[in-house]
Amino acid sequence: MEYPFSVVAVDVGGTKIACAVVRYENVDAAPIILSKRSIPTDAQQGGEVVLARILDLVDDVRAEALSHGETIVGVGVATAGRVDVDTGNIAFANEIMPGWSGQPLGDALRERFECPSAVLGDVQSHALGEARWGAARGAQTAVVMAPGTGLGGGIICHGKIVRGKHGFAGEIGSTMNTLDAGDGNLESVAAGSGIEARYYAACGVHQTGAEISHRAQLGEDIARQTIENAGRALGLALAGWTNIFDPDIAVVSGSVTKAGPIWRDAMVSAFKERTPGVLADLPIVDASLGDNAPLIGAAENLLDTLKN
């Protein structure tokens, strides 16, 4: 493809849909985000309505870009839910987006737009964006762990996102919690939802993750223990990944990574306890692209499909 060219990228989340033109000026330059627009997802209106809103938004952004003379090579979508690898349709979505499960997103994109399109999970898109132009720029092997309300992740091998047969690759939330083995999956201890549930189970008080982090810093025992356990569990999981992948770099992102030094120290020390030799030198860094990571990852995924 000849530079400059652009991809229309979309990031479909439970609360908002973001769409932008991702412009590539030359082979070395980080892509530029242009004409970014966000609309509420209005997920409660159901999957069909959400799908129609996505298509209209893409149409608007694409038409505007074309009118400005942009060369649009395709549409790249990052979306909540699990994406069918072959079709780009939504294989499964949870209750955050009722009726999103089963929506023929990939089919609809191919039908509506004559240009190439590609759909990837949002956390996988985030990981790919960070691996290409963010905190893990240029990494051939990288792992991304994203503990927010839930716990997702992404795996980069040979510089490309690993999707797996059914699109589940990187789903670290459902792996086994090895901190207190047998007691739930990793999400149930290391994600924000898990932190809140475990804190409630320990002291009978509902609190937000942010408040629990705050109380931990102030020295409250139960809060501190809960935050430490969340960090330790993630660090042990990262150690397991590192022993298997030997990555160049690990990227952490998501609200839980803002929990402060108690969380981070617990995560890093658990990682180092279980990681021998040079593997313990793994750089563990924060994501750097913010909200733009899934858009950039969605654009990169579209470009990857064009190369095949």
Next chain:
Amino acid sequence: MEYPFSVVAVDVGGTKIACAVVRYENVDAAPIILSKRSIPTDAQQGGEVVLARILDLVDDVRAEALSHGETIVGVGVATAGRVDVDTGNIAFANEIMPGWSGQPLGDALRERFECPSAVLGDVQSHALGEARWGAARGAQTAVVMAPGTGLGGGIICHGKIVRGKHGFAGEIGSTMNTLDAGDGNLESVAAGSGIEARYYAACGVHQTGAEISHRAQLGEDIARQTIENAGRALGLALAGWTNIFDPDIAVVSGSVTKAGPIWRDAMVSAFKERTPGVLADLPIVDASLGDNAPLIGAAENLLDTLKN
């Protein structure tokens, strides 16, 4: 490259060095193993002597092939020990090959032969061979677990072997044993050496893994428990891998996989306990290329480097 062409492939193990011409007739045909020769490694003579023996063997096999009109495109090596990804030299080897650690294998190949060469770990070579032409033929995402005396493994993503930054990728033996968490690594329970050590710890009798398997089938309690634990621990690890990778297929190989139905049932049922939904449908198959897998994998790795 124009068909037919050949690669001189070498498999360096602790007891023998095998070398063969791996011949590619056309794009669809499985490669043919020609002129296979084996010599004892004589590892106790030290790394320098082993390196010289490898180079001479390659030279002989290559010269003979050239004299028969073969088109040799390069030399591919599979070797015991951990291989430096950048140089092809031996970063580390254990006591099975004294002095093999640090040997400049990659440098020596480049110096001695004017043709391209590539060096890969033996278990990674085995995995790549099985993924290209064996039990996992055509898989884009695959995991290989090889419980023999030790426990190695290999990961295939995007159809290519994952090596990692330092060449450790696939080293499942050093991952955490989640069967009885905190009690050693996976190798210490799931490999042949672990089976023998745990059996001895439980009843004070030294037995070979094969004999312990036999006693398990006869109904001896301690033997049965030891074999079941080895299977369960590997099955739990496979579940963890599957949750992370969502592979097309898993390949098992190595002496422990011959331990019989007690081992296999324990492995499969532990895997299924921890693996939700469609992921539990993962095909778990035996390796199919036997001793030729590392030779074919070494040849494929050489061809991969030529494509980059």
